[in-house]
Amino acid sequence: MQISKIFSLALILLTSIQGFSQSKKVILNGIILENTGKPAEGVSVALKGTAYSTLTNENGEYEIAAEPGNYVLSVSSVGFKSKQTKINLQSDQTVPSISIEEDMAALNEVQVKGISKVTKIKESAFQVNAVDTKAMANITSNLSQVLNKTTGVKVREQGGMGSDFEFSINGLSGSAIKFFIDGIPLDIMGSSMTLNNIPVNLSERIEVYKGVVPVNLGSDALGGAVNIITNHQISDYLDMSYSFGSFNTHSTSLTGQARDKKSGLIFKASGFLNYSDNDYKMRGVEVREVIDADNGRFVKGDFRRFNDQFKSVMGQAELGFVDKSWADVFFIGGSYSATEKGIQTGTNQNVVYGQVHRGGDAYSFSLRYLKKNLFTKDLDFSLFSSYSDDQNTVTDLAYRKYYWDGKYVPNQFSETGKQATKWNIQRPKYFIASNLSYKINDNNSLSLNYTLDKVDNKTYDKLINDKDDNPGKLTKNIVGLSYQQNFFEEKLTNTFFGKYYGMILEQPFAITDSGTGAGGTIKDNNGYTGYGIASRYKITPSIGIKASYEKAYRLQRVDEMFGNGYSVVANPDLKPENSNNYNVGGYWKNEAENHHFFVETGGYLRKAKDFISAIVYQSNTQISKFQNTSNIIVKGLEADIKYNYQNKINAGINFTYQKTLDDTKYPNGSNSGTISATYRDDLPNTPWMFGNANLGYRKSDFIKKGNNLQFNWDLQYTHWYYLTWAKYGVDNSKIPDQYIQNVSVSYSMNEGRYNVSLECNNLTNYLAYDNFKLQKQGRSFSIKFHYFLK
Known part of the structure; x- marks a missing residue:
């Protein structure tokens, strides 16, 4: 196949690249530890003023080959205070272990300095x-x-x-993206646990x-x-915030953690609570001045949203041990989450709801x-198992038609155009994820x-009912195998992998439009095979390419x-x-004494087939059905x-250009006939050019030693794009250019x-x-108070 030939050629080219080794080099090695005694992984160790640098491994170990001479050994990592040591390197040498101290002040700035786990992943x-x-613990963003x-990324x-x-x-979205x-899949904790609910404080990094x-x-x-x-981390800490x-x-x-040092027992807990009226002003929307149920006139004005209140809550806890002879990590845990949300509009803001709302809750238990080193050295095993029950209700009881001023007229149907309903959706989930890895040697692993x-x-x-008498079941079995190889002292890394996707569908024998049926079940078993390769040199x-x-x-x-059961x-x-x-890409970094640059660029191509979309079901415009409707190409x-200057000034800019095209030549899955009118047309409601810029300034020891002032500005730009198909588009179907600026100032003590920050969005x-x-x-506007104790 042409694809196989292309990748075979690329692999040959990559593996044929030879590095130059200089003579008379000697080896410098050692161990970096955190102040808690834990090995510090992903720490930058470099000979200052030279190109010789490396990262510590999971055991905190490092090794550098360099010519004999006098050097300054520099140790740095994001969130830790840097250390520098003079060394006279004349022969192979082991440096005594170096302990680095966590720098809480550095965690309160947005920075790009140092080689951390983040840089290692990139x-x-x-x-x-x-x-x-x-570094973003003081901002109010989710x-x-x-x-x-x-x-x-576009949200x-x-x-x-x-x-x-x-x-x-x-360019790919919806269920094509997993969280x-x-x-562990985020949906295990329930459908109310979504990315726009989770405060930034609950995470350490995102990949x-x-x-x-x-x-x-x-x-x-x-x-x-x-x-x-x-x-x-293993040490005790407490992180609290309110905005x-x-x-x-x-x-x-x-979020917090407490450890009994004698027994090694650890208790971890985290949670959040969000609430908003969401009663922001809708500008220039159309409203009907009601005279009576049958008479009125439409005018435009500014009106506040009135059925958009939102509340979410989550709590989770784990109890267990780390660093035991029988387990490096063992925890049992549980979580609970819930949401309540008014539904103000559908996908068209001219249709307004006044009482439609949804809510739900979920609980889960996990192990x-x-x-590591199970049965033999370098054989690692991990297991996660959980049971969760997720339940949601959509309530639509009012026989009314609402307008933006909050007024309404009686209607023969409910607000969403049906009979009054209170639909309940319950989805218990059983989940197991296990991983077995083996390091064959320093250059090969499975x-x-x-x-x-x-x-x-x-x-x-x-x-009408209090249960579903004949529910369906969907079981997925996914098996993945990967092999990683390193060449030329890890200059070249290749990862080959294959995946098997198995799915078992158990459906009611006489399935109806509502998704239920009577009698027995039909069981279908299908399997699919995927594969891939990832290389970096x-x-x-x-400088690296990938x-x-x-x-x-x-x-x-x-x-x-x-x-x-009600709308699909x-x-x-x-x-x-x-x-x-x-994907193809590359990166370049420069870490001079005062100036730090990181540049990354890439190109991508996606050729997706049998895309699943919701379409109108028969002639009923209120009901939809998912079908394999189209093929898509994204380029x-x-x-x-x-950029970072002396940990005082940081700046960044990114840019994305993409074309997302309909690649469905013949509609309805056929291979001939009339060519689709939207063939090779831009996909509607999909941004094709966007970017971001940011600028920050940090003043250390402001007013008092140990206190720091941080200012940040950012700009989010989105170029205009069509709401409908471009071939049918008119000016009023365009989503216009967007220029959204945000500013914040924070002060840590x-x-x-102790931290406080002020923000203004848009x-x-x-x-x-x-x-x-x-x-x-x-x-x-918002204000946030953040407290961190360790």
């Missing part, structure tokens, strides 16, 4: 964004807002806090994989994955286990991953197969989506530049223990649109 073979969220400022919300949103990575927390996803995540992600990494802002918006979060994901689907109208310690490819599948969701009908004949994903380029009060041309908030 220099891996995968195309990945890595964001150090420890995780989706943070990621919306990174390269190749389009339909309103304020808690609104539905579309998360896109390199994880510490490698965004583009197109090609590592096997260890055990996922059927088609277009990419987001992995939220939480705090894994208040416009539209009566409140957000509080807490987590990790053992990894085997298995994931079981089983979901029951129960839907019914509470006004370090031309110099500061390329990756994956044949990926996204298995059907339970709601796509069975419907939701079942379709058990759906096929999975599949895509050929290609794009992206670039990211970061007592080495970061500083210029720009008329902001987003998904489906729905208006977002105008200018808003």
Whole structure:
């Protein structure tokens, strides 16, 4: 195949590149420890003023080969105080262990200095964004807002806090993107746990994989994955925050850990509570001046949202041990989450709801286990198992038609155009993820991953029934195997992998439009195979190039197969989506004494087939059905530049250009006939050019030693794009250019223990649109109080 030939040629070219070794080099090695005694992984160790540098491994060990001479050994890492030591290197030498001290003040600034775990991930073979969220602990943003400022990512919300949103990575969005927390699917904690609910304080960093996803995540992600990494340190700590802002918006979060040093028992807990009225002003919307039920006139005006209140709560706790002879990590845990949300509009803001709302809650129980060197050296095993029950209700009881001024007229149907309903959706989930990895030697390793994901689907109208008598079941079995090899002292890294996607569908024998049926069940078993490669070559310690490819599948969701019982009908004949994903890219970094640059650029191609979309079901415009409707091609380029000067000034800019095209030549899945009118047309409601810029200034020891002042400004730009198909588009169907500016100032005291910050979002009060041309908030203000104790 042509694809195989291309990648074979690329691999030959990469492996043929030879590094030059200089004679008379000697070896310098040692160990870096945190002040707690724990090995410090991912720390930059360099001979100052030279190109010789490396990162510590998971045991805190490092090794550098250099010519004999006098050097300054520099040790640095984000969040730790740097250390420098003079050495006289004349022969192979082992430096006594060096202990580095955590710098809480440094965690309160947005910075790009040093080689940290974040930089190590960015220099891996995968195309990945890595964001150090420890440095953002004082901002009020949630995780989706943070990621919306990174390269190749676009988050389009339909309103304020808690609104539905579309998360896109390199042009693919929706279910093509999977979300994880510490490698475990986020939806295990319930549908109310979404990226735009989670405060930034609960994470340590975020990894965004583009197109090609590592096997260890055990996922059927088609277009990419987001992995939220939480705090894994062993020491005791407490992190609390509270923020208040416009539209009566409140957000509080807490995370902490306590350890009994004698027994080694550890208790971890975290949680958050969010609330907002979301009563921001809708500008220039149409409202009907009601005379009576049959008479009135339409005028335009500014009106506040009135059915958009949102509340979410989450709490989780774990109890267990670390660093035992029988387990490196063992925890049992549980979580509870819940949301309540008014529904103000659908996908068209001219249709207004006054009483429609949804709510739900979920609980889960889990077990987590990790053992390194299981049975033999370098054989590591991890296991995560959980049970969760997620229940949601959509309530539509009022026979009314509302307008933006809050007034209404009686109507023969409910607000969404049906009979009054109180639909309940319950989905118990059983989940197991296990990973076995073996390091053959320093240059070769294997990894085997298995994931079981089983979901029951129960839907019914509470006004009619109290249960689903014949629920469906959907079981996914995903197996992944990867092999990693290193050449030329890890200058060249290749990762080869394969994945098997198995799905078992158990559906009611006589399935109806509501997703239920009578009698027995039909059981279908299908399997699919994916594969890929990711390669990186370090031309110099500061310059690297990378390329990756994956044949990926996204298995059907339970709601796509069975419907939701009230607005989406079942379709058990759906096929999975599949895509050929290609990435090429490179990076360059420069770490002079005062100036630090990191530049990253890349290109990508996605060829997705059998894309699953919701379409109108028969002639009923209120009911939809998921079908394999189209093929899609995405071509794009992206670039990211970061700069830091003496830990005082930091700046960055990123840019993304992409074309997302309809590649469906013949409609309805046929291979001939009339060519589709939208063939090779730009996909509607999809941004094609956007970027971000930021600038920050930090003043250390401001007013008092140990106190720091930080100022940040950022700009989010989105070029105009069509709401409908471009071939049919007119001026009023365009979503206009967006220029959204945000500013913040924060002050930290007592080495970061006490912190306060002020923020203004949409500083210029720009008329902001987003998904489906729905208006977002105008200018808003917030204040945040943050306390950290260690």
